[in-house]
Amino acid sequence: MxxxxxxxxxxxxxxxxxxxxxxxxxxxxxxxxxxxxxxxxxxxxxxxxxxxxxxxxxxxxxxxxxxxxxxxxxxxxxxxxxxxxxxxxxxxxxxxxxxxxxxxxxxxxxxxxxxxxxxxxxxxxxEVPEAPNIVVSPGNVTVRERSTITLTCYADGHPKPTVTWTREGDQPIHQWINHTLPFSIGKQSKYDGELENIDSRWESHSLTSYEGETLRLTRISRRDAGSYTCTANNSVEPVDRETIVVEVVYPPSLISVSGPKKARVGEDVTFLCKAKDSNPAAEISWMIEGKPRHAVIATVRKSSTTGYNTLSKLSFTVPTVTSGVMMLTCVAVNREIGTKEVDTYILHIMEADKTIIKDTDVRHPNDVSRGRQMVPAMIGADINPKRGRENSVYPPRRKDPPQARGAYYNMLAFLRFFGLLMHFH
Structure with a gap:
């Protein structure tokens, strides 16, 4: 109690x-x-x-x-x-x-x-811990092939966060290192079709991830396009991350024209022009002998690994030309970067075939009476038998042996006799 x-x-x-x-x-x-x-x-x-x-x-x-x-x-x-x-x-x-x-x-x-x-x-x-906070610069960006870009990921927090860059789908990050030569050799080489001095030596390294606030991408190619994600971590939740999408624009890697190499006057022909691996899709135009020519609307297809493929079709009837050849030009333009690729094609033109008269039978008067086979005449050919055989469309007469001529006339007489018997019957 x-x-x-x-x-x-x-x-x-x-x-x-x-x-x-x-x-x-x-x-x-x-x-x-x-x-x-x-x-x-x-x-x-x-x-x-x-x-x-x-x-x-x-x-x-x-x-x-x-x-x-x-x-x-x-x-x-x-x-x-x-x-x-x-x-x-x-x-x-x-x-x-x-x-x-x-x-x-x-x-x-x-x-x-x-x-x-x-x-x-x-x-x-x-030293109060503070969760990371990220500010990226720039945002989503479009760059031209072979250019250089710097991606920056500013991360605040306490303790100081560690920033790591990765690519979508675990794709590698390509880093180029330039080693300047101790002497100048004064030569040039091609990189992606463009000339550059080779007084320095470049080496490419592929990384699964890159640590640091600033990611510098040099000599960008189409393989570098995609999403880059920076992640800031200082063991204080939540972890912060931001993504920058890099799009790379480039002209077609190949442009080619295909079609017949020879054609006759008046013949209908079709040609195809293909612009391969361009981003964005290339616009195709045609010229015949330097003059613009309308074509069928182009077909555009997206490749799973590279850029866009553009296919254009041009159809026309072959006209008469004095030179015997016709030059076709296909022009593919990438308006995003103001570049164009050109391919030319030479068509050899032949004279038209002689038109055959199929519904008109022309016979030599002597051949009709002697039962010879009909011979078709050609337009513009000499069919007057009096001018001689050298300009006639008829073949020269055969000189059959006597035995063959006798058998021929015996058969002809038999047919006539048989026809008379049928008539009286």
């Missing part, structure tokens, strides 16, 4: 003290407020010296928001990191373990003396 009464008295005493202390008004001391600096996650002990501790009460609170932390050794806030101890009957110690960023601020120790005594302490938390 005594234990229960003592516990009840202690509780009533603390509640009265709580309401009493809560209504106190603090006095502003003229002394300078000391500052305790502690690293994030460390432990700190805030001390309050009370010269006349007997019969007086001590309260800890936050001066910036008025929250009461503890009254004497009784902790009011529900925070297992905080405890209050009395040392040597004169010093009250507020202990905070595992200091967090929110623990930073002004603390106040108040003693209900007359007048009220107040001691202020400022707690500074050092």
């Amino acid at each position: 005594t234990f229960k009464m003592n516990s009840l008295q202690w509780f009533i005493r603390r509640m009265l003290l709580f309401f009493l202390v809560a209504g106190w008004t603090s006095c502003q001391d003229e002394q300078t407020t000391p500052t305790f600096s502690v690293p994030f996650g460390g432990d700190v002990n805030l001390t309050c010296n009370v010269q006349e501790n007997e019969g007086h009460w001590v309260r800890w609170d936050r001066e910036d928001n008025g929250y009461i932390i503890a009254i004497e050794a009784h902790v009011i806030v529900e925070d297992p990191r905080i405890s209050v101890d009395l040392v040597d009957n004169t010093t009250w110690v507020l202990r905070i373990r595992g200091v967090q960023a929110g623990d930073q601020g002004p603390y106040r120790c108040t003693v209900n003396t007359t007048p009220i005594a107040t001691q202020r302490i400022f707690l500074e938390v050092l």
